[in-house]
Amino acid sequence: MVKKGLNYNNLISQHLKILKGLQYESGLFAASDKSVGTGYDKSWLRDNFYECLAFEVINDWDTVEKTYSALLEIFLKHEKNIDKAIEVKPQHRHQYIHARFHPETFDEFWEEWGNKQNDSVGAILFRIGELEHHHKRSILKEPKYYRIVNKLVKYLRSIEYWHDEDSGMWEENEEIHASSVGACVAGLKAVKKIPGIEVPNDLIEKGKESLMKLLPRESEKKFVDLALLSLIYPYNIITSTQREEILKNVEYLLLRKKGVIRYKNDYYYNKNPDGYSEEAEWCFGLSWLAIIYLKLGRIKKAEFFIKQMLSIDTKKGVPELYFSNTNKPNENTPLGWAESLFIVALHELNEKHLV
Numbered sequence: 001m002v003k004k005g006l007n008y009n010n011l012i013s014q015h016l017k018i019l020k021g022l023q024y025e026s027g028l029f030a031a032s033d034k035s036v037g038t039g040y041d042k043s044w045l046r047d048n049f050y051e052c053l054a055f056e057v058i059n060d061w062d063t064v065e066k067t068y069s070a071l072l073e074i075f076l077k078h079e080k081n082i083d084k085a086i087e088v089k090p091q092h093r094h095q096y097i098h099a100r101f102h103p104e105t106f107d108e109f110w111e112e113w114g115n116k117q118n119d120s121v122g123a124i125l126f127r128i129g130e131l132e133h134h135h136k137r138s139i140l141k142e143p144k145y146y147r148i149v150n151k152l153v154k155y156l157r158s159i160e161y162w163h164d165e166d167s168g169m170w171e172e173n174e175e176i177h178a179s180s181v182g183a184c185v186a187g188l189k190a191v192k193k194i195p196g197i198e199v200p201n202d203l204i205e206k207g208k209e210s211l212m213k214l215l216p217r218e219s220e221k222k223f224v225d226l227a228l229l230s231l232i233y234p235y236n237i238i239t240s241t242q243r244e245e246i247l248k249n250v251e252y253l254l255l256r257k258k259g260v261i262r263y264k265n266d267y268y269y270n271k272n273p274d275g276y277s278e279e280a281e282w283c284f285g286l287s288w289l290a291i292i293y294l295k296l297g298r299i300k301k302a303e304f305f306i307k308q309m310l311s312i313d314t315k316k317g318v319p320e321l322y323f324s325n326t327n328k329p330n331e332n333t334p335l336g337w338a339e340s341l342f343i344v345a346l347h348e349l350n351e352k353h354l355v
Helices: 008-020 045-057 061-077 079-087 118-134 143-158 178-192 201-214 226-231 240-253 284-295 299-312 336-354
Strands: none
Touching: 008 045, 008 336, 045 061, 045 118, 045 336, 061 079, 061 118, 061 143, 079 143, 118 143, 118 178, 143 178, 143 201, 178 201, 178 226, 226 240, 226 284, 240 284, 284 299, 284 336, 299 336
């Protein structure tokens, strides 16, 4: 059990400072330290979505609005490319909305990359819809923002997201991913509530049908994947039965001491030369599980995962991952996404203890 006497506010402030240090003047966040040599000084659409969650729970709406204004400006800068993708379904990766951008110029990076990441577009739409619906200050402050959001909806129709093989959350093998389809369904449902944004009902229904066929699997090749947790939080897009099955599978097959492996036989930072059996342990998986259990009211289970998070935290912040069965994190420390989910988990637990 996590001690109630723990000074959550100090810990939250410490990690907010680390996370804020990853933000550029433009409003976009780097994925990790700005000086890191892994390329994580760049800005990913998905990472910025998750990095903003921490500022939402503490009601720092200035930071949230600055980031989402920057994200909308990215889409506007590349509006002509989006128009082309709407007119003709993209056939090549570079024709898709890119996954990462220069954090100051908003330029695309043109080296070969898994740019077919439909979940990142769904994620941004989802948060815009949620913020417009619940937030006191509008994100869509200008007509051009409504225009580009409507085009993002049309873009998802053009690429036929419900059966489009994308690289998914991990930017790897192209398959139809439940986490990508679910993100798009959640995004479309959220922006449909906004007056002035047009979302045809069939566009959502096609996604739902595809998702039901895929679940509880992540894809044809992956039975269980850490990315499936996104369907529970933040999207809340599945049934309670599906939720429980996903949680059971993730904990039974993927949970480790210092994190959650992304999927079986994940070769990224795999300690084993043959790429099997020693998958890297992703730290934010523990915070992710804690948040989910807090929202389900299962406090003791959430405290178990937060206790594990406290044991793997470092002076630099929360790492991206630890090498399997070691005390060695990789160089992407801190990972902005991991910092944010840790802050959300700590904040939510602190709120429970204050009740």
